Amino acid sequence: MNKLTKFKPVIGLEIHVELKTKSKMFCQCEADYFGKEPNTNTCPVCLGLPGALPVPNRKAVERTILIGKALDCKINKISKFDRKHYFYPDLPKGYQISQYDEPIAVKGKLSIFNNQYSNQSQNSNSEFDKNFRITRVHLEEDTGKLLHVGSDTLVDFNRSGVPLVEIVTEPDFDNSDDVKVFLEELQTIIRYLGVSDADMEKGTMRIEPNVSLIKLNLLQLKNVKRVPGNPKGSVKLPKYKVEVKNINSFRFVKDAIDYELERQIALLEKGITPKQETRGYDPDKKITFGQRSKEEAHDYRYFPEPDIPPMTFSEKFIAEIKVPELPQERLDRYINKFGLREQDAFVITRSLQTTNYFETIITDKVVQEFKAKKKISNLEDHVAKIIINKKLSTDLQVRAFIKKTLEMLQPKETDEKLLNALIDRLIEASSKAVEDYKKGKENAIMYLVGQVMREMKGKADAKIIISKLKAQISNPQLKSKN
Amino acid sequence: MKKIELTREDILHLAKLSSLKLTDQEVEKYCNQLGETVEFVKNLKELKTDVVIPTSQITNLTDVFFTDGETNKRVLTKEKATENAKYKKEKYFVVKRIM
Numbered sequence: 001m002n003k004l005t006k007f008k009p010v011i012g013l014e015i016h017v018e019l020k021t022k023s024k025m026f027c028q029c030e031a032d033y034f035g036k037e038p039n040t041n042t043c044p045v046c047l048g049l050p051g052a053l054p055v056p057n058r059k060a061v062e063r064t065i066l067i068g069k070a071l072d073c074k075i076n077k078i079s080k081f082d083r084k085h086y087f088y089p090d091l092p093k094g095y096q097i098s099q100y101d102e103p104i105a106v107k108g109k110l111s112i113f114n115n116q117y118s119n120q121s122q123n124s125n126s127e128f129d130k131n132f133r134i135t136r137v138h139l140e141e142d143t144g145k146l147l148h149v150g151s152d153t154l155v156d157f158n159r160s161g162v163p164l165v166e167i168v169t170e171p172d173f174d175n176s177d178d179v180k181v182f183l184e185e186l187q188t189i190i191r192y193l194g195v196s197d198a199d200m201e202k203g204t205m206r207i208e209p210n211v212s213l214i215k216l217n218l219l220q221l222k223n224v225k226r227v228p229g230n231p232k233g234s235v236k237l238p239k240y241k242v243e244v245k246n247i248n249s250f251r252f253v254k255d256a257i258d259y260e261l262e263r264q265i266a267l268l269e270k271g272i273t274p275k276q277e278t279r280g281y282d283p284d285k286k287i288t289f290g291q292r293s294k295e296e297a298h299d300y301r302y303f304p305e306p307d308i309p310p311m312t313f314s315e316k317f318i319a320e321i322k323v324p325e326l327p328q329e330r331l332d333r334y335i336n337k338f339g340l341r342e343q344d345a346f347v348i349t350r351s352l353q354t355t356n357y358f359e360t361i362i363t364d365k366v367v368q369e370f371k372a373k374k375k376i377s378n379l380e381d382h383v384a385k386i387i388i389n390k391k392l393s394t395d396l397q398v399r400a401f402i403k404k405t406l407e408m409l410q411p412k413e414t415d416e417k418l419l420n421a422l423i424d425r426l427i428e429a430s431s432k433a434v435e436d437y438k439k440g441k442e443n444a445i446m447y448l449v450g451q452v453m454r455e456m457k458g459k460a461d462a463k464i465i466i467s468k469l470k471a472q473i474s475n476p477q478l479k480s481k482n
Numbered sequence: 483m484k485k486i487e488l489t490r491e492d493i494l495h496l497a498k499l500s501s502l503k504l505t506d507q508e509v510e511k512y513c514n515q516l517g518e519t520v521e522f523v524k525n526l527k528e529l530k531t532d533v534v535i536p537t538s539q540i541t542n543l544t545d546v547f548f549t550d551g552e553t554n555k556r557v558l559t560k561e562k563a564t565e566n567a568k569y570k571k572e573k574y575f576v577v578k579r580i581m
C-alpha cells in the first residue's frame with residue numbers, strides 16, 4: 001500500500017461472454033458445442049470455406065443490445081461488422097468477423113458497491129458506490145479450440161462462430177478488489193439477462209485485465225484518488241500496458257493483477273518502463289509470464305465486412321428490447337419492501353436460481369393467504385432466512401418447501417393445562433436449578449426451559465414457558481411447600 | 483509507365499501477411515511487378531470522386547438476419563468437414579505445434 005502512494009495503478013478490463021443462442025453467429029450450426037465430437041458441428045461458413053456467406057443471427061444482435069442497455073450504454077442506430085485479420089490456426093478464415101468503429105453499444109457505466117472501504121478511514125466520508133465507465137459492447141464470433149499434443153496442435157472448429165460479446169471498460173480501476181466486485185456484479189447481471197451462463201471455468205466468460213502504473217506527485221494523487229470516470233481527476237495514461245490472458249476465475253484475476261502491480265512497481269522503481277506485452281497467468285505459482293507475442297498482432301487491417309450489410313436499429317426496435325429487473329434493483333426492493341437486512345438481500349439476489357425460487361415462494365397464493373390470515377407482516381424475511389440458513393433446501397419441490405415453511409411459521413399453540421402441570425412437576429423435581437435461580441443465576445432457568453420444551457416436544461412457546469416458570473418459582477404457595 | 487518502387491521489406495511484410503514463402507528471386511520479381519500493379523491502380527485517381535459518398539457496401543441492403551434456431555441445411559458430416567485437410571488426426575485438423 002505504501003508503494004502505491006508513488007504509483008497509481010491504471011487497470012482496464014476486456015470481458016468476453018459467449019451468448020447462449022440456439023445457432024451460431026453467422027450460420028445455423030448449433031451454438032452449444034460442449035461435449036460434441038470434434039468437427040461435427042461445422043458448415044462451410046464456420047469452417048471459413050471460400051464462397052460461404054455469413055448472415056448474422058438476429059437473436060445474438062438483440063441480446064447484445066440488451067447487454068448494452070443493461071450497462072447504461074448508448075445503442076448506435078447504425079452498426080456494422082468488420083474483419084479483423086490475424087493468422088492463428090483457430091481462425092479458419094484468417095480473419096475474425098468483429099466490430100471496429102461502429103459497435104452496437106458505446107459509453108455505458110456500471111456501478112458497484114464495494115463495502116470493503118467502509119473499514120478504511122481515508123474513505124470514511126466518501127460514497128462507497130463507484131462508477132466504472134464501459135467503453136463499448138460489441139459482437140463478434142468465437143474461434144475454434146486448440147489442443148496441443150506432442151509435436152501437433154489439433155484444431156476443433158465446433159466452437160468456431162459461436163456468438164461472442166466483448167465488453168470493454170475504460171481504465172478506471174485502481175485496485176484489484178474493485179475489479180473483483182465489478183466482475184461479480186457483471187456476471188450476475190449477465191445471468192439475470194438470461195443471455196449467457198457466464199461461467200469462467202467453462203470459458204463462457206473470459207477476462208483480460210490490462211494493467212499499468214502511472215507515476216504521480218502527491219498533489220495529483222490527492223486529486224485522482226478514487227474518482228474513476230471524473231475527467232477533472234484524470235491524468236495522462238501510462239505509455240505502456242500489460243495484458244494478462246488465460247485466467248479462469250475471479251480470484252485469479254485479482255491475484256494476477258496484484259502480481260503484475262508488484263512486478264511493474266519493482267521495474268519502475270529501478271527506472272525501467274515495463275515492456276508492452278501480453279502475459280499469461282500461472283495460478284499454481286501465482287505469477288504472470290511473458291508469452292510469445294502473436295506476430296503482427298497489431299496489424300489487424302480492419303475493414304468493413306463486405307459480405308454483411310449494415311444493421312440499422314430504430315428507436316422502436318431498441319425500446320422493445322426490455323431490460324428485466326437487475327440484481328441491484330432487486331436487492332433494493334427486498335430491503336425496502338420486505339425489510340430484509342442488506343446482507344440477506346445480497347445473498348438471495350446473488351444467484352438467479354435462488355432469487356427466482358424465493359420469488360416463487362413469496363408470491364405463491366397459499367403463502368400470501370397464510371401471510372394475511374396469520375398477520376405475519378415479515379413473512380418474506382422469514383422465508384429469506386430459511387433459505388439463507390439452509391433450514392430447508394432450495395432443491396425441494398416448491399410445494400414441499402411451502403408446506404414445510406408454513407409449518408415452521410405456524411404460531412405455536414400451547415396446551416395450557418398440560419404445560420402448567422408439567423411446570424409444577426419440574427419445579428418440584430429440580431430443586432437445585434430452582435435454588436440456583438433464586439440465588440440469582442439467571443441461566444439456571446434456561447435449563448428448566450429446555451426440560452419443558454423437551455417434554456412438550458417443542459409444541460410450546462419459549463417466552464410463555466419462561467414467564468410461567470418465573471411466576472411459579474416466586475409463587476408463595478410453592479415456597480411454603482418447601 | 484512510371485512505377486512505384488517497393489522495397490524488399492514491403493514485399494516481405496506483404497508475404498508474411500499473405501502467409502506466403504518467397505524465394506530471393508521471387509522477392510526481387512515482386513518488387514518490380516507489384517510496383518507496376520500499384521502504379522496501375524493509381525489510374526483510379528483520374529476519376530472525379532469528390533461527390534461520391536464512400537461505401538463498403540454495394541448491394542444497398544440493410545438488416546439481413548436469420549432467425550435463431552433455423553434448420554441447418556449446410557451442416558457437414560465429420561468426414562466431409564475434414565475431407566480436404568492436408569493433415570488430420572482422427573477428427574481433428576492438425577497443424578505443427580504452435581505453443
Ligand SMILES: [Zn+2]
Pocket residue numbers: 024027028029041042043044045046047161
Ligand atoms: Zn456453421
